[in-house]
Amino acid sequence: MDFISIRIITGDITRLVDFYERATGVRADWSTEDFAELRTPSATLAIGSTRTVALFAPGCARPADNSTVIIEFLVSDVDGVYRNLVDFVADFVTEPTTMPWGNRSLLLRDPDGNLVNFFTPVTPLAIEKFAR
Structure with a gap:
């Protein structure tokens, strides 16, 4: 699969x-x-x-009705994503924040209210986890 x-x-x-x-x-x-x-x-x-x-x-799906899923994007510069969106997005949940598991994350809601997380690994363990 x-x-x-x-x-x-x-x-x-x-x-x-x-x-x-x-x-x-x-x-x-x-x-x-x-x-x-x-x-x-x-x-x-x-x-x-x-x-x-x-x-x-x-009727199997309704728009703008999600409260359980977070859509996540691995990005090279989460702070750059924030700067790009700061005047465009109305609903930031959290500004870029370094999380305990080693990712710097930006959590926001898209125009339909879906949660979206942009993150950049910043600690050695997190960087290793997402190395490609």
Whole structure:
């Protein structure tokens, strides 16, 4: 098995894709006006409009209704991500903070309210864990 992607269902796909393109620096590939993907070397963030839900099962997913998942991105400079987003994001949960497990993390909410963590390993153990 290979973990490939996570998909966010949204009521405003253009707004959410714009947010993730700016936050990650990754350009989205649009398959249709209702579906886009931001591909990284290790996984893909897929974003679908609410119209795609009916193709699976009507009502099985609701936009802006997540309170259990944190979407995480490994970045080379979490403080740089913060500087890029400080005038763009309305809901920072925490500014860049070094966590006890060795990652410097920035936790925020995307335009749909989903929690997003950008992190950079900063201690030797954390750097070793994420070495590629």
